[in-house]
Structure formats: C-alpha cells, structure tokens
Amino acid sequence: MSKKKITLNEKTEKLAEKYLEVTKTDMSDLVNKALQAFLIDHLSSNQVKDALQDTDSNSSASIKYSEHLFNSNIEDLNRY
Numbered sequence: 001m002s003k004k005k006i007t008l009n010e011k012t013e014k015l016a017e018k019y020l021e022v023t024k025t026d027m028s029d030l031v032n033k034a035l036q037a038f039l040i041d042h043l044s045s046n047q048v049k050d051a052l053q054d055t056d057s058n059s060s061a062s063i064k065y066s067e068h069l070f071n072s073n074i075e076d077l078n079r080y
Helices: 010-023 027-042 045-055 059-078
Strands: none
Touching: 010 027
C-alpha cells in the first residue's frame, strides 16, 4: 500500500467527519471505498478488469466486491 497526501475542501471535510462519526469507520477506509467507487464509475468495465487483473489473480471476485462496495455506498448516501 502506498501513502498519499490529500487536502479536503471545507464541505467535503465536514461531510467526511459526519460520516466517520456515524459509521464508526476510519478515514483510510472511507477514502479507499469512495475512491474505488468513483474510479469504477468513471472507468470502462474493461479498464477496471485490466487494472484489477494486475493486482489480483481473481479479478472477477475483485470486481464483484467493488460493485458491492459501490452499491452499499450509494445506499448509505440515500439514507442522508
């Protein structure tokens, strides 16, 4: 895993703080889930498969897991 530095704008920081408080999760998990959902939404399915194939020999399982995370994140957003 690599470490990256990000700077949140004020609105995103407030939303993240609230989400972390409500869900009792940590910032790393939130950022990883949100970024993964965003990337899956903005890349073609072939691009996602290619990217995950390089990092995971079982890419179909990774894609299914990613889709599950994306759908659960959408459900979380719909609650607010």
